[in-house]
Amino acid sequence: MGQASQQDNSQLFKGMGIALVAVGVGYYFLNGQEAPAPGPIQGVANNEVVASPEASNNAVIPPSGGTAESDQFKHRVQPTGINNGPVTSNTRVNTADNDPSQMAVNPAAVAAETEGEMENSTEVEIPDAELKLPELIARVEPAVVRINTRSSDGYSIGSGYVVSAEGLIATNYHVIEGAKEATVEFVDGTRIDVTGFRHYDTELDIAILQIDVPEEGLTVLPLADELPQKGASVVAFGAPHGLSFSTTEGIISAIREQEEMQNQLQLTLKGTWLQTSTPISPGNSGGPLMDLFGRVVAMNTMQLATGQNLNFAVSAVDVQAMVTEAGDKPLQELSPDKLETMDREVKRQLARNIEDTDRGRELLAKTDEIWLVLIYEQSSFDPTGRVREMIYAHAETAVKRSGVNLSFGEPSGDASVMIVRLDMEYARGGAAGTQEVFVDAFLICEDPEQTTANKLVKIWTAEKSKVGSVAPQAVARGMVPQSMNSTLQRFFNKFRAAHARAGRE
Secondary structure, eight states, rough: OOOHHHHHHHHHHHHOOOOOOOOOSSSOOOOOSSOOOSSSEEEOOOOOOOOOOOOOSSOOOOOOOTTTOOOOOOOOOOOOOOOSSOOTTTTEOOOTOOGGOOOOOOOOGSOOHHHHHTOEEEOOOOOOSSOOHHHOOOOOOOEEEEEEETTTTTTEEEEEEOOOTOOOOEEHHHHHHHHHEEEEEESOOOOOEEEEEEEEEETTEEEEEOOOOOTTTTOOOOOOOOOOOOOOEEEEEEEEOTTTTTEEEEEEEEEEEHHHHHHOOOOOOSSSEEESSSSTTTTTTTEEOTTSOEEEEEEEEEEOTTTSSSEEEEEEEHHHHHHHHHHHOOOOOOOOTTOOOHHHHTOOOOEEEOOTTHHHHHHHHOOOOOEEEEEEEOOOTTTTTTTHHHHHHHHHHHHTTTTEEOOSSSOOOOOOOEEEEEEEESSSSSSSSSSEEEEEEEEEEOOOOOOOSSSSEEEEEEEEEEEEOOOOOHHHOOOTTHHHHHHHHHHHHHHHHHHHHHOOO
């Protein structure tokens, strides 16, 4: 690998992890605060290569009668239609010159019992001049919803916003992925069950949900029908790390088409994506990205953890297309069987996997220096660092016994990087507080023969494996079962065997 790219690569590996703005479940990134262990060890809360801010799944779901002020849920704010006058909770925005026949969703597709409620909605025109931020926020909040979901993995929280007077809610797909049931909550505390979904697309990361329309009607956010200009001011609404109804400002940094997202970032995504400088964090996913006229220009979806302010939102043009298609779709109930799991390993990897190819084996055989990095889930309870220390030591030994040099300090420009990931999960059976210890690992290097701008490739992988269990009292004192030593030795011997085999071929 060239010296010029090494700094970027070290930044990549140190920042490894996915934050899926999910406003839904899982891909966030936090720095671990536990005791350090030998070598470059990075604490993370998500181990994917691209950080997609997602909905937090660590909140406690309060009783259904709880108020917005007392709830521990994490909101996401979605902007609503804007007008020269104040917007109330029964305000409706129509982007088609107030012509109901031009709405994205055909009213005939809506259940008859909602017709009365729809009549209570009022239409709001887009202002002629840009709004000041306080006015924009005041107008946006009535259309924002917090989405509370329950799945086999527990409870999680995301965001969404109203896109039609018929009760359609737009959000990121990863917010409802695997959900068994969901509710939406408005800023005034009103809660409504999600009756099902109309449409979704995992490669756009967009889902259109259905709720019953309340008697007072709904506030609807207008979707921009064209892309914003580069440099335009935008505002993101959401709940970063559970800080409800937060607002951040920025600009449109660039407009990226799917080919560029695929070639430059190795993300298998569709659609048009807006790159913004607007800070977002886990909890912003599914929230709207607004212009200063009160139009949704995009939906906050993910950020890259390998740089500063590299935030991405799927365009409102793509959201509008999904809303239009949803009008012809039958209502389907929420079910893990119907809400397929996203292939996050594919969608968020920054290194192309070539380990089973001749080129991959050739690069593995040529590996003569490895920079070893251990990253771990923030939830892992290892106060003394003993578990991390043991894992790092076994990885280090396996590399040395393979005849490969270890990087100390600044790695050379040709060094490969071995990422070892630790995840300690609480066991469902056995003594309370017992953690099961899981480890996986992979090796990345730079391949100058790659035709894309991103030259990083993955040339070896050891799948996630359980290597032992630790009791809370023991791990608190830095005591680890000796049986883990033999298990870890077998695990890292996989690298020794693969490296030797590649050298013979």
